[in-house]
Amino acid sequence: MKTTTTTGPPPQPLHSLKPHRRRHLNRIFAAVYTLAIISLFYHHTLKLFHSTTIISLSLFISDVILAYMWSTTQAFRMNPVSRKEFPESLEKFLERKDFPAMDIFICTADPYKEPPINVVNTALSVMAYDYPSEKLSVYVSDDGGSELTMFAFMEAAKFGKVWLPFCRENNITDRCPDAYFRSNYVVSADQVMEVKVLLNSKQDVDINGKLLMPNLVYFSREKSKTTPHHFKAGALNALLRVSGIMTNAPIILTLDCDMYSNDPSTLERVLCYLSDKFRKPNCGYVQFPQRFHGLNKADIYASEHKRLFLANPSGMDGLFGPSYVGTGCFFHRRVFFGGPSAYIEPEIPALSPSNIVDKPINSEQTLNLAHHVSGCNCENKTNWGSKMGFRYGSLVEDYYSGFRLQCEGWHSIFCNPSRPAFLGDVPINLIDVLSQNKRWSIGLLEVGFSKFSPLTFGIRAMGILMGQSYAHYAFWPVWFFPITTYAILPSLALLNAIPIFPEVYEPWFFLYIFLFIGAYGQDCLDFILYEGTFVRWWSDQRMWLIRGLSSYLFGSIEYISNCLGVPSHGFNVTSKVMDDDQSKRYDQGIFEFGVSSPLFVPLIIAAILNLVAFLGGILHIFKERSLDNFFIQILIAGFGVLNSLPLYEAMVLRSDKGRIPIKTTITSTTLTGVLYAISYFILKT
Ligand SMILES: O=c1ccn([C@@H]2O[C@H](COP(=O)(O)OP(=O)(O)O[C@H]3O[C@H](CO)[C@@H](O)[C@H](O)[C@H]3O)[C@@H](O)[C@H]2O)c(=O)[nH]1
Numbered sequence: 001m002k003t004t005t006t007t008g009p010p011p012q013p014l015h016s017l018k019p020h021r022r023r024h025l026n027r028i029f030a031a032v033y034t035l036a037i038i039s040l041f042y043h044h045t046l047k048l049f050h051s052t053t054i055i056s057l058s059l060f061i062s063d064v065i066l067a068y069m070w071s072t073t074q075a076f077r078m079n080p081v082s083r084k085e086f087p088e089s090l091e092k093f094l095e096r097k098d099f100p101a102m103d104i105f106i107c108t109a110d111p112y113k114e115p116p117i118n119v120v121n122t123a124l125s126v127m128a129y130d131y132p133s134e135k136l137s138v139y140v141s142d143d144g145g146s147e148l149t150m151f152a153f154m155e156a157a158k159f160g161k162v163w164l165p166f167c168r169e170n171n172i173t174d175r176c177p178d179a180y181f182r183s184n185y186v187v188s189a190d191q192v193m194e195v196k197v198l199l200n201s202k203q204d205v206d207i208n209g210k211l212l213m214p215n216l217v218y219f220s221r222e223k224s225k226t227t228p229h230h231f232k233a234g235a236l237n238a239l240l241r242v243s244g245i246m247t248n249a250p251i252i253l254t255l256d257c258d259m260y261s262n263d264p265s266t267l268e269r270v271l272c273y274l275s276d277k278f279r280k281p282n283c284g285y286v287q288f289p290q291r292f293h294g295l296n297k298a299d300i301y302a303s304e305h306k307r308l309f310l311a312n313p314s315g316m317d318g319l320f321g322p323s324y325v326g327t328g329c330f331f332h333r334r335v336f337f338g339g340p341s342a343y344i345e346p347e348i349p350a351l352s353p354s355n356i357v358d359k360p361i362n363s364e365q366t367l368n369l370a371h372h373v374s375g376c377n378c379e380n381k382t383n384w385g386s387k388m389g390f391r392y393g394s395l396v397e398d399y400y401s402g403f404r405l406q407c408e409g410w411h412s413i414f415c416n417p418s419r420p421a422f423l424g425d426v427p428i429n430l431i432d433v434l435s436q437n438k439r440w441s442i443g444l445l446e447v448g449f450s451k452f453s454p455l456t457f458g459i460r461a462m463g464i465l466m467g468q469s470y471a472h473y474a475f476w477p478v479w480f481f482p483i484t485t486y487a488i489l490p491s492l493a494l495l496n497a498i499p500i501f502p503e504v505y506e507p508w509f510f511l512y513i514f515l516f517i518g519a520y521g522q523d524c525l526d527f528i529l530y531e532g533t534f535v536r537w538w539s540d541q542r543m544w545l546i547r548g549l550s551s552y553l554f555g556s557i558e559y560i561s562n563c564l565g566v567p568s569h570g571f572n573v574t575s576k577v578m579d580d581d582q583s584k585r586y587d588q589g590i591f592e593f594g595v596s597s598p599l600f601v602p603l604i605i606a607a608i609l610n611l612v613a614f615l616g617g618i619l620h621i622f623k624e625r626s627l628d629n630f631f632i633q634i635l636i637a638g639f640g641v642l643n644s645l646p647l648y649e650a651m652v653l654r655s656d657k658g659r660i661p662i663k664t665t666i667t668s669t670t671l672t673g674v675l676y677a678i679s680y681f682i683l684k685t
């Protein structure tokens, strides 16, 4: 057997990297499509010179935005790659006793929306990793400061016998934790600090008295009405400090409370990239995709977010690496203290990432210091949140923090094993989905229009492709403009008998068709190549339209009003509670409306308008026996109708609790009438 080679790079023992072959086609197609876009703008310019109307101007602006957003997606398509790891070879290179310590952070915030029992589940799943227990510490941050969560954890830690005496002592009759909680929990704006070591890996053994348990720490930071707590980013920074005092492991995993570990060998896989022996000096974090359990067959709300969590990260992995998506991410602790060659010393020397903890985790000195660093004033006048730790200033702290880290020069790795490393919950009703996306929209615009905008700061720091990748997300919400315009303008014009697109026999007609089919076709193909199905793609494109008309629109409005000084809600935690009725409908693939919300109104307006316009258009074809002038408009309205089928059903055919409330239907219908009346006066003159 040959043992040495003299030429070429040394073999990569623990992981491999393969560029996707489709990158070549992607590049060629990008060039062709760019030419088509240029001709479209030539056409627009001609039209604008000819006459500038509300219609031609709106279409022009819409197409500028669509074209720009298309250009940002190209960054993901230039060099997508896949990786493979070989954790089974790890022990050839690294002895188990030399494995680095790991600190695992789990965030929870709201015992109503995040049932403590599920949080416990998540914690138990990571405590069960195949990894030397004495090197594993699990920190649970409870931003709800909820007694139940804490007790649930004591229960988990001590294998029971905590809940019952508690009930007896407090004379509680509702002995089901959930029920007790619902009736007794009071939310307070202030939160007292609590750091409790529930399990200590130096002392606690399992029930057979054989194996040591990992450390388990329950932690709830101090909060006060007068100091901003910065939501999850604030919680994570507090965790960074507390864990720094107690264990200071060089590797950190951040998890949301609903993302449980689905593979006990994940930590070894991560070592292939992050252990000191194999880590490239500027490699900062390893991101796993967010994957979910319980999706319905068509994934009606496109909760899979295939682009966000799979396709785009593969694309960025061929550049400097994927963005951080908030959960399922392993960081090298050092990244939170300045760029690879620009170390920032924390104000408390014990927090330095190279500090070695020599005191027991529950010694008085350690606990005192841990209390000190979880106080709400300990970040005053420090670098935390600006240059150190997770960054403040955006509701999407994950995206923003990853972006700033990459601007500092940290690279990252996308690790996507075939068995999902983590599985999470998805929202199962439309209002939760739309609210979540609205929160993201606000957070993204906060970054997009800040002095650290990816478009300026990002491109300068990381070059055009990485900058465009991040800009793609920052300006997601701006899609509301073209989507809303295309959803209503062609129909309104059709109803007013105004043709706004080229006729069927004009060459420009074919340009429009090519642009549409080209973009949609490539999108569909991409989706399917990334392990997707056609029905899920169809849901995905529908949700893009729905988000555009709702989340992006309202998110942009709220962002603007925030800028004008109107206060807003902040981080509205997504509900992880499963209502039986709703779950059943979700599993059948039925859209869940149920509540009346302004978020639904634009969707219904567009649905009604497109239907009326489409029927009117068909009638017109029969009367005039020609479809030359209005063909594209009828096509667009028809496309709208096709996408709105679940809405018509929810408005008129259904009688279950998840239908669209009559009130919302009436409001929306009235508004559609008003919109038509306005268009009559504006477009006709
Ligand atoms: O003040 C807060 C608010 C939230 N959280 C936690 O943050 C996590 C994410 O919250 P969730 O409501 O589930 O948000 P999603 O929109 O579902 O989450 C996505 O988007 C967030 C950014 O908006 C990221 O933080 C998440 O990792 C990402 O999965 C949960 O574990 C919460 O408990 C806190 O710890 N403190």
Ligand SMILES: [Mn+2]
Pocket: 256, 258, 574
């Ligand atoms: Mn979530």
